[in-house]
Amino acid sequence: MVTKIVVLIIYISILFLIGIVASRRIKTMSDFYVGGKKLGFWAVAFSARATGESGWLLIGLTGMGALAGYSAYWVVAGELLGVAISWFFMAKRFKRRSDVYKSITIPDYLQSHFRSTTHTLRIIAASVLSVFVVIYVSSQIDATGIAFESLLGINYYAGAIIGFCIVLIYIFFGGFVAAVWSDLFQGLLMFFGLILLPVVVWLSMDHGVGITEGLNAIDPKLTSLWGGHTDVWMSVFTILGFSMIGLGFLGSPQVYVRFMSIKNEAEIDKGKWVAIAFTFLTDAAAVTIGILARVLFTKNGQDPETVFGVGATDVLSVMTENFLPLILVAIYIAIVLSAIMSTIDSLLVIASSAVTRDFYQKIFKPNLKDSELMTTSRLVTIAMAVFALIIALIIALVSPERQVFWVIIFGWSGIAATFCPVIILSLFWKGFSEKGAIAAMLSGFLSVILVKFVLQELEHVGPYFVQLDVLAPSFAIAMLFGWIFSKIYPPKPFLEVDDKQ
Numbered sequence: 001m002v003t004k005i006v007v008l009i010i011y012i013s014i015l016f017l018i019g020i021v022a023s024r025r026i027k028t029m030s031d032f033y034v035g036g037k038k039l040g041f042w043a044v045a046f047s048a049r050a051t052g053e054s055g056w057l058l059i060g061l062t063g064m065g066a067l068a069g070y071s072a073y074w075v076v077a078g079e080l081l082g083v084a085i086s087w088f089f090m091a092k093r094f095k096r097r098s099d100v101y102k103s104i105t106i107p108d109y110l111q112s113h114f115r116s117t118t119h120t121l122r123i124i125a126a127s128v129l130s131v132f133v134v135i136y137v138s139s140q141i142d143a144t145g146i147a148f149e150s151l152l153g154i155n156y157y158a159g160a161i162i163g164f165c166i167v168l169i170y171i172f173f174g175g176f177v178a179a180v181w182s183d184l185f186q187g188l189l190m191f192f193g194l195i196l197l198p199v200v201v202w203l204s205m206d207h208g209v210g211i212t213e214g215l216n217a218i219d220p221k222l223t224s225l226w227g228g229h230t231d232v233w234m235s236v237f238t239i240l241g242f243s244m245i246g247l248g249f250l251g252s253p254q255v256y257v258r259f260m261s262i263k264n265e266a267e268i269d270k271g272k273w274v275a276i277a278f279t280f281l282t283d284a285a286a287v288t289i290g291i292l293a294r295v296l297f298t299k300n301g302q303d304p305e306t307v308f309g310v311g312a313t314d315v316l317s318v319m320t321e322n323f324l325p326l327i328l329v330a331i332y333i334a335i336v337l338s339a340i341m342s343t344i345d346s347l348l349v350i351a352s353s354a355v356t357r358d359f360y361q362k363i364f365k366p367n368l369k370d371s372e373l374m375t376t377s378r379l380v381t382i383a384m385a386v387f388a389l390i391i392a393l394i395i396a397l398v399s400p401e402r403q404v405f406w407v408i409i410f411g412w413s414g415i416a417a418t419f420c421p422v423i424i425l426s427l428f429w430k431g432f433s434e435k436g437a438i439a440a441m442l443s444g445f446l447s448v449i450l451v452k453f454v455l456q457e458l459e460h461v462g463p464y465f466v467q468l469d470v471l472a473p474s475f476a477i478a479m480l481f482g483w484i485f486s487k488i489y490p491p492k493p494f495l496e497v498d499d500k501q
Contacts, residue, residue: 004152007330011337012166015182019169022177033353033377034104034261039180041262041271047183048258048271049083049278050190050338051346052249057190057286058336060409065290066297069215069222072290074242076283082246083279087272090250091259093427095268098260105350106253106419107358109260113426114434115492119363121434126358128418128445129253130384133351136411137388140344142395147340151333157393163337164389167344168382179345180261186338191278193335194285201292201323214295222294227467237467244472245409248416251423254346296322348388352381409469410452417444417474425482436486444478 065072094109101112107125114121141160148159212223221228227238249255262268320332356377361368421440425432451470456462465473 003326004330004333007327007334008152008337011334014185015166016169018181018185022181033349033357034257037099037261038263039177039258039261041267042274043180043184044258044262044267045271045274046187046191046278047180047346048255049275049282050183050187051179051258052083052252052255053190053279053282057282058194058340061283061286062290062293065287066294067290068227068242069219069291069294070225071227071238071242072287073225073284074239075245076280076287078243078246079249079283080246080276080279081243082249083275084272086249086251086255087268087275090424090427091268091272092265094256094423095259095262095265097427103260105353105357106256106423107354108362110422110426110437111362114437116434121438122358122362124438124441125419126354128441129354129415130351132411132414132418132445133254133347133354134384134388134391136415137344137347137351137385138391138395139411140340140347141389141392143340144337144344145392145396147333147336151336156396160389160392160396163340163344164385167348168385179349180258182345187278189331189335189338191282193332194282194289197320197324197332198285198288198292201289201296204323205292205296211291211295215291218294222291234464234467237464240472241467241469244469244475245412247420247471247475248412250416251420252412252416253419254350254415256423257346257350348381348385351384352377355380355384409471410448413469413471413474414445414448416471417448417478419444421475421478421482425479425486429486431486431491432482433486433489433491435489436482436484436491439485440478440482443481444474447474447477450474 061072061075064075097113098109101109103109103112106129107122110116110125111122116122141164144163145156145160148154148162149156152159154162215222219228226235229235229238259268262271320329324332356373360376360380361373418441421444422437425440426437448470451465451473455465455473456470458465
């Protein structure tokens with residue numbers, strides 16, 4: 001335990017040092033929210049991937065690999081495709097336009113793109129962003145508490161509060177720059193940790209029985225890429241549900257604000273290869289860790305459904321404790337926390353920008369200078385973080401048997417379904433109008449709630465929607481409403497921006 005605590009203290013100290021150094025670069029709102037648009041490709045690529053993957057990668061995807069088997073690799077395929085499309089076809093367009101519009105938030109970009117003369121679009125965008133970001137942050141804080149309890153034996157509630165305080169301190173001082181630099185550091189930990197563990201476990205295993213044979217002995221469904229369903233439509237919906245998670249990379253604010261922050265388009269060309277390599281290697285490794293764990297747990301006579309509990313942190317806990325020396329076990333604890341905190345910090349900055357800039361400055365205090373808002377930005381960051389912490393603790397009390405990766409996906413899906421269709425249509429369709437954007441955001445937002453709490457509960461079709469999950473249908477509905485309302489209410493002439501790649 002002493003070794004684990006020492007490594008954790010070193011890890012936390014590095015984060016605090018990053019926050020202190022980053023604070024020296026924070027002089028304006030642009031610095032606090034997008035790093036002054038001067039960041040390089042290594043930092044942006046690792047930050048975008050670390051933020052996009054979050055605790056979902058180490059806690060969620062490993063658990064999904066253990067519970068779903070080979071079919072969980074569809075998540076890897078979907079996320080890889082989403083990241084590739086985002087970096088190859090959307091990043092430059094978005095960067096170019098956000099620079100022309102001088103945007104430092106996603107609502108900024110939308111307001112300028114549609115030349116809106118009212119605050120309706122900004123209010124809706126900022127409101128929805130604030131709601132789902134707080135939900136998403138609360139799920140990450142929940143994952144932090146689970147990680148501390150499972151990996152360090154610290155009480156869940158104490159762990160959640162400790163993790164919350166760690167992130168809040170370095171973000172309070174360093175803003176977006178601290179988030180990106182800490183993401184680079186944490187992303188490197190995640191990358192090497194995830195790649196190393198399955199290799200070490202594989203080399204240490206008894207290979208008298210192969211992985212496929214071991215999974216077949218547990219449940220033949222685990223070795224089916226199609227989910228092992230006898231109903232062909234259930235298989236289709238399962239594959240779509242897993243692979244469509246990648247849709248969230250096509251415009252989610254916490255990812256796309258990083259494209260705003262990169263210093264030029266040449267850096268995007270370099271960063272795309274880093275992002276793709278990171279996604280493929282870490283996602284595949286995470287699923288593989290879960291699959292290996294399923295075989296090992298079952299061979300040891302343990303019930304995986306019980307062992308994985310609410311968050312599947314025990315997958316990593318048992319794997320590391322059994323196959324790695326103590327010092328590496330301690331480092332893996334830091335890696336798990338890195339995956340979680342790399343998203344919490346970024347989301348808090350996004351939520352703070354929605355309230356401080358998009359509500360307070362742009363709507364209520366339009367003449368207020370950026371320099372006068374720095375204190376307000378930090379106070380709003382604290383307030384929203386505390387609100388997310390309260391929600392996380394309430395969820396833990398009300399639903400002790402929850403599985404955290406589904407909570408994370410719900411928050412992720414809400415943000416993605418609201419913003420991704422709007423970003424896609426704004427970049428590629430000149431006929432997309434402001435009213436179309438409003439319709440797309442509202443329908444995406446409401447569809448996530450409709451699918452989760454209504455369609456999934458229906459007697460006959462409900463199980464299909466459970467397998468499909470909420471993102472894909474909500475995304476499709478938002479795209480449809482955006483198209484319909486843009487046809488009914490055509491757009492004003494756009495500010496011309498050269499979109500040649």
